[in-house]
Amino acid sequence: MLTHAAPSIENLKHLFASVPETPALLIDLKVLRSDFLDFKRSFAGSRICYAIKANSHPEILTELYALGCDFEISSLGELHHLQSLGIRGDRIISSNPIKSPLFIREAYAAGLRHFVFDSKAEVDKLAELAPNSSPCIRLTVPNEGSEWPLDKKFGVGPEMALQLLLLAKAKGLKPAGVTFHIGSQNRELEGWPIALRIVRDLWDKAKKKGIRLNTLNIGGGMPVYYTNPDFPSVAEIAKTVAATRDTLFPAGVETFLEPGRAMVARAGTIVTTVVGVADRDGTRWVYIDTGIFQGLAEALGGIKYRYLTHASGPVEQCTLAGPSCDSMDTIARDVMLPQVKVGDRIAIPACGAYTTSYNTDFNGFPGPRVITVG
């Protein structure tokens, strides 16, 4: 397990000075490049497909493309966005188990061949609209340790997976392998070997039925530092995955991964301004100019961010809320802050992923403007 040092707030002054207007999401491209290269080194020989839902800012995508990163998409909008940046179909995969027929048709025409299915309806669509493609089955695996589980909406158990693989083959598809997601922001290293052992079992059963699989797509889920400093590094996860894979699977298995959060979170810092403070029923409320509807939606699902300010004075427990006139726009109830006042700045690190991609302009409040540096 890696333990990160507590963040220094010495450089906050410089950070705040570089952001004339808030809310803003500052993306440090140097950090992005370094984090991609960490993935590349750690997962040498694997195909890294950045899940662009995490942050599809054009500069992020072009930087990653230039470094050799491939991409994972779910929708026509994401396909068109990549195409508008000159990114070719053979550098794109789609692992959304539920795809619109229109998307499958266009994606196939654009050269995508790696799709995912976990239902009969999806096999039917792929057989008709992406004939000869080589899709993977999405297997459910435990999401223990994940702060953002994904095991209810997608995936099937091993028995159904085997039936669907057989159906896919019977319909002329070339089932290539298995994919899973151990849940986003998963801090349990053991989750990967557990998932791989479940895959191995299905792999063997498929082989007995005449289906030779060759693709292992381990999805995303790699964690980042929000408030809990104990989590496995990308290198530790890669080492564990490689060791388990090399023990359980034949040599030459093609490995894919689809990191979203861990690729971009660290590169991004949201800078906000305090727009109101109030004392209600013994609780100090601090209102900032960005909230649940402008980038901090994951706070609703349990992601706990860090909040840094250089205001001084005694630290107290506050409830932090966004600017909209809606009570759902309450970001966190247990934030320790010094006594901030209207106009003070607050920085929220590790905000490069799943922030601006969730933006709305609800109630007329704009989301963070992206500023790239580095």
Ligand SMILES: Cc1ncc(COP(=O)(O)O)c(C=O)c1O
């Ligand atoms: C199919 C798929 N791949 C990859 C990802 C990225 O996961 P993470 O951001 O946890 O790395 C997701 C996230 O929802 C996903 O649904």
